[in-house]
Amino acid sequence: MNSKLPLVSLKNVSAGYNGDPVLTDVNLDIYPFDFVGVIGPNGGGKTTLSKILLGILKPFRGQVLFPSGRLNIGYLPQVSQIDRAFPITIREVVLSGNSSGQSWWKPVSGKLREKAERLIAQMGLDGLGDRPIGELSGGQLQRALLARAIINDPQLLVLDEPDTFVDRNFEGELYQLLERLNESMAIFLISHDIGTISSIVKTIACVNGTLHYHPSNVLTAEMLQVYNCPIDLITHGQIPHRVLKKH
């Protein structure tokens, strides 16, 4: 196990909206270089959990601690939360990821611009920097949002279904990229695609009203039942054997 301090630590956290709890008694520690795959049914509280980690939502009860000090978090929200009619270019979206710790009245530094261009190219959006986001496909927008999430070299990267729109061609690249990113940051990845997710994550969190932490990436159907985590096990293509082990 990791002997370092956790980046973020949730202690008996309960949270929800307008007084209705979505999550109760959640305990979770995320350590540096963790790769947590988050699964669970719709409405089970996956997004709510991510918003607690991000500090966007305050819990009713319990504590959110940052034992390693101030945490630099990168965030990729669900694409459906983005107003695609908003007049902003890809380049500007990517640059907006680096909004802390710089003087607002100063122009964006050349170094940061170069980094943004590099990320845009890395995301397969070469030459699209000047395009308004309204002209992008869902997958392209998602990649732009991923670039925005990592431009600040976060210690923890929170991804809310980064693979909903990503086309099959880019999916493999996306997972390779995430594995590479995991060498320098912890990742908290919410996904519906259980098959793919298990092959790249290190641990699994099952979120359905509360959280069950599973300290390995091997998931069995029985386990999902015990955790009360009804998810769709039918995935596209072949499920690798090491993912769904028969007992």
Add this chain to the structure above:
Amino acid sequence: MENLLSLFEYRFFQNALLAAILTSLLAAMIGTYIVSRKIVFISGGITHASFGGIGMAYYFGINPFLGAVVFAISTALGIEWIATKGKVREDSAIAILWSLGMALGIIFVFLTPGYTPNLMSFLFGSILSVGTADLWILSGVLILTIVFFILFFRPIVYTAFDPEFSKTRGLPVALVRNIMAILIALAIVLSIRTMGIILVLSLFTIPQNTAFLFSGNFKPIIFGSAIFGVTGSLIGLLVASWLNIPGGAAIIFVLTLQFFLIKGIKLLASQKK
């Protein structure tokens, strides 16, 4: 034509031209923000609620502009507060404040003894009676807005585009949005002087939508709105004087015509390709 040219020698007409230019520039920035954030309806609420302030100010014998500013700012912040706390449906809250403001305005104007102010000029504006003091205040708020936009352009755009993400990046989202709410309220109240309560929103939406035809980026839309707003309102003002019709209405007519003409031309051009 001779008559039209001689108009430029009159102080009142020079003031009207200046007011049209300054208001258009102010509306270019504030309007782009309003349209981008899709808060046109909220802005409508702010505009109409401010009439309550005007009526009260008349009743108590203070400057109606001051009353309007107080009402507009409290409405703007009130709606922003309701939107974030989310206990009331936002559109319903807007409608309530909208009509309450108008009702209060009419009640107090009615109760004011003796001289009753010209309701028409509040509802439809009176650009030809803009005074030097109005122009000074307008210039002051315009400069304030330009400075704020230059210094904090990125936070303004980022917090408007994705407030949740901006929060995770440590941006003071509520502060930026509240300052913008105050600037919106100020800009609207000042424009009521020239355009009137009922017509004022056009200046904050039509040129922006014309500019949207050319760009999908915030900054170019501001500049485009400034160009279309200034040209449209100047032409409108000239047409108004020429035909002897109300200035505000003529300006809106020209702005709308401008929008449809350009949209039509663009449509034809894209079909020819």
